[in-house]
Amino acid sequence: MKDVKAMVLVEPRRLSATTLPARSVTSGGWLAVEATGLSGAEVQAWRGDRPDLVYPLIPGQQVVGRVADLADLSLPYEVGTRVVVEPVIRCGRCSSCRSRLHTCTLRRPFNAYGALPSTEPPGLWGGLAELLYIDPRARLHPVTDDVPAEVATFVHPLASGYTWAVQLPKLQPGESVLILGPGPRGLACLLAAQAAGAGWIGITGLDVDRDRLDLAARLGAHLTVDVTTRDVGREVADELGRRPDVVVDVTSDDPEAIHTALDLVRPGGRVILASTKGGRPLLQFWSDVIVGKQLSVIGALGATSEAYDWACRQLECDPRLDDLVSHQFPLDEANRAIQATAGMLGHEELISVAVTF
Ligand SMILES: [Zn+2]
CATH class of the missing domain: 3.90.180.10 (Medium-chain alcohol dehydrogenases, catalytic domain)
Known part of the structure; x- marks a missing residue:
């Protein structure tokens, strides 16, 4: 050869x-x-x-x-x-x-x-x-x-998005999902939750993520929030009127996102942690919130083979992937x-x- x-x-x-x-x-x-x-x-x-x-x-x-x-x-x-x-x-x-x-x-x-x-x-x-x-x-x-x-x-991030936003939280049609982080995997979580019939999807990012948040809005997100200038808790309360059923942390190396996720999810909700924090410990972490709100917190790494099959099918039928x-x-x-x-x-x-x- x-x-x-x-x-x-x-x-x-x-x-x-x-x-x-x-x-x-x-x-x-x-x-x-x-x-x-x-x-x-x-x-x-x-x-x-x-x-x-x-x-x-x-x-x-x-x-x-x-x-x-x-x-x-x-x-x-x-x-x-x-x-x-x-x-x-x-x-x-x-x-x-x-x-x-x-x-x-x-x-x-x-x-x-x-x-x-x-x-x-x-x-x-x-x-x-x-x-x-x-x-x-x-x-x-x-x-x-x-x-x-x-x-x-883009099949790769899309498979991760399906695993993290749909399979792991066992997302049901009509449920609400808040995605923290609008990178490729965050946008993939949006597309996957949408395809699974989520009733409401919000997504957050930083000021540098403006173009990604704009794309999320064009893809159909009900709410996009720049957390550097706006209060995500207040925005979600105003737009959704209740707490989201599922929060997915797909931020890039942001320990604060875990606090946001645990704070904003509804009692009995599910939190998917799919981003590492550079090996740094979480300061001022009050685990009582997990007990008090009876949360399911799941660590996510990688995508399932079933999610890859789903993502390959989406590639054939979703022309929006051209923009990703x-x-x-x-x-x-x-x-x-x-x-x-x-x-x-x-x-x-x-x-x-x-x-x-
Ligand atoms: Zn092995």
Whole structure:
């Protein structure tokens, strides 16, 4: 096989264009990458904010591509099939997999694309390379050929949105949902809750999120709140007239959001925590609110395979997804792509970012 162009994160903040050999494999296969969506995970890896990661690695976990070569018959797909690849690989045997968690421990530090070091054979474990190794245990979902590859990358956040806003809180038609954070996954929560028949959806953000909040309003959010200038509790009370049934925290590294979520949700409601807080402790945390309001608080990581199936179907029938990927960069400009994802190149018109091949 040919040499493969790849962007290798040699150490934090040093992304290096490299050519790697595609070694021969005896199982699984190879995916010709068409596009890779970027998210906070790539920004954290680039910044060195995840002490558990081992460098060098090829970042990129939201991959869309075509099956290019199969080493054996373990994968039920033909060469040329366009697929999205779930980031998490599940061995099916470790205790995490048996408990249906999204943290397979077969390989270290995580058995997941974009997180495995390039020293782990056969080396090509990230979406910022022309080829991606298809592990025999990887979960692939065929996607339509009728949309551009960069739009298809939005299947990944959309699957997370469905898992977090619909599946985990067991959202019922007519219920109200407040989403904290209007990033790609927050907007995906909006689309998923809407499709599940939510009766009311609000979404909050910061002043820099104005374009994302405007898009949320165009997508049908009943309320958008810039929390830097407005009181979200008062706005929700005015617009909804009661407390929301479900609050989803999809903010970026904002410990305060947990207080907001627990404070605003209705008694007996559900709070989904889908954003980490950079390892920082929560100050002045009064757990009595959880007891007193009899809340269900659920930690969310990753998306289910059922959610991926749902998101792939949405890609075929929801033309609004065209607007969700705002920025595209070629592989050579992956460094700028990561900076754009982090908001370092400005927030104007920034919705989400993809690298295309
Ligand atoms: Zn496992």
